[in-house]
Amino acid sequence: MLANDTLDAQQAGHLRHFENLSLQAPNDWSLMKGRGHGQDDFGGYRFQLAYMAYALAITHVHRLPAAPGVFKPVFERLIAKLLLPETWLYWRDVSRGGSIFNAHLQDRYREEWDPVARDNIMYSAYVQSLALLYHVLFDDDRHARPGALTFEHWSYFWGGDGHRFAYDQHSLNEHLYWKMVESGYLGIACEPNCIFQICNQPAILGFRMHDLLTGGDRASEVTRSYEQAWAQFGRLGDNGHYHVMLSQDTHAVRPNAARAPWVDAWCGALMNMWNGDFVRAHYPRQLAELLSRDADGSLSVRSAPRPPVNGHAVLNDDSDFGWVAAWASEMGDGETLRGLLRHADRHMAPRWRDGGLYYPRNDVAENAGGHRSLVEPMTGNVLLGYARLNVRDGLRGIYAGPWQAGHFDEPAIVEAGPGVDVLQARFDRASGVLSLTLHARFDRQRADAWVVVGRMPRQRRWTLFFDEAQVAHGEGGTLTAVGPARLDAVDAGLRVRWSGPRMQAMRMRFEGTPPEPAR
């Protein structure tokens, strides 16, 4: 059995929570609302949606490669939510500038409705990278169709005929690429005049996914040029921590003087995709300055205080704890990750809801015992799950190319019934065995659940086992059930129903020599 082969209950719970959030009705953002308002901080819905999708991608590729049917519909719903006006309308206001550190530029900026036209890479890169990642992961080009990524807003009460901006994954990718070129490869700004290192990494992931689809080499061009462009500033400040951002007009770098954990952790977790040696070289020392050790052996994160600005408290869901956990997971730093998750489980009130696991929002910085208890929705809904599901170099592996040739010809779960958690789904080409472990989540002793196995090779005889017992076999258009399973041929493949234990191991063995994978 492979190391990443089977999800544990907590991992499955995080996946279920992602699915639960994706299933909420449009504009039902229950459990996702953070302390900030107006969606202009780091806890915005766009970040939660995007990193849930990245977590799905990591889990699908590294843990459950033969279960596209588990991930694809959730991914689709997350992208659909990302396109809802509620996630991007903030840009109409933020595009006007006016931040205190850009006050001198206020006259230069105007209201911009199109959320991807200029700046705002903190949104546009997620739309771009998710659409392209979806295509790569599921071999589905739906977002390549003209207008597939359309940002539309109309109100009965104001705004005239409304606004509509139509893109697709290719036109958006082209647009962002050229914005990157125009910037001299320093990167595209988030808020006006603010180029964050962090927020350009998802765009690079998108460029890479586009290259995988088209045979291009934009990602290598961009990363090479990006390195050259940033060489004059360095990536790190004098204190060894990643620079926060660069002012577009003055080219003044804002160092991470306060050692804010989110800056290092978020940047490191993403930049590892293409700049792993650099990230790993600095990780231990950076991390050491951000962690604190609890008396009970668990680990916590020291947040940097955000001082008031002009008398205003800065409300921002920095999500330090969650980002450090995500970073540790990408680094494969199991000891740190276990220490942080132990802290989360002890002091951050994990909760199960409809089969999903999350850590509910808590605005209190420390509990009565002096332990960090602050949980932002980004941490509690997304990042701790992301960290628990990730593997060493998980995102980096996706960047390199998630699938081997022939992946989309291999048998896999293409649909899963409601309430079925897929804990294991892997096809071994050499042995011709599809190994599944399924968990029916219904609140009763006996389960009645189903999955559809699709992409089955037509001319190969197959045998289905529940645990070690043969329950069915078939070949071509025939199938014979000899055990407790019920099987039906459906358009997408073979529907397998079972009533029995809540946990069911299955193996589907295909006989004969598989064809050489297409390249």
Add this chain to the structure above:
Amino acid sequence: MNPDATWPVELAIELTDHSGDRVDLAALVRGNNDPAAGCSLVLFGFTHCKVVCPRALARHAGVLDRLADAGMPVRGLYISVDPQRDSPEAMRRFLEPWPAFTGLTGSIAAIDRVKASFRVFARRAEDPDDPGGYRVPHTAIAYLLAPDGRCLAHFADALGADEVVARLRALLVAHGSVDARAPGAHRA
């Protein structure tokens, strides 16, 4: 599918070539309406550049020579991003080693328009080591333009000459600028 599709570049901009003649960039790219006009390879740079521009010009001049030898002529255009210092005479002297390129300069406003059309980054940066006190870091991309002004492709600075030749050859054949059966079309 490679959606790195062609895109139109706004070229109706008046510039001055390195001989001091006023030229319309669109007309120049069209080959002054010569129906046999070929494509153009457009680079941006500045004459005070010590390393990147000479290196790029040398590489691309070699590329254009190889294509010409193969019966696939492509016009070389080198557009200044430093119009304050790059007079036509300065451009002429700078480009003497690479006669395949025609230098183009113009007013600051005209150059700004060209930069915007090609989505070129160029920004004045103070440099006490430069005799003029500044340099102009800029996008080092080569653009392949069809006579009708469409950008057929662009090439990053990191690409080697052989790769650029191979890509250009394929693009020129695909575009119909040259006959794929031409004797030299496969050995440029």
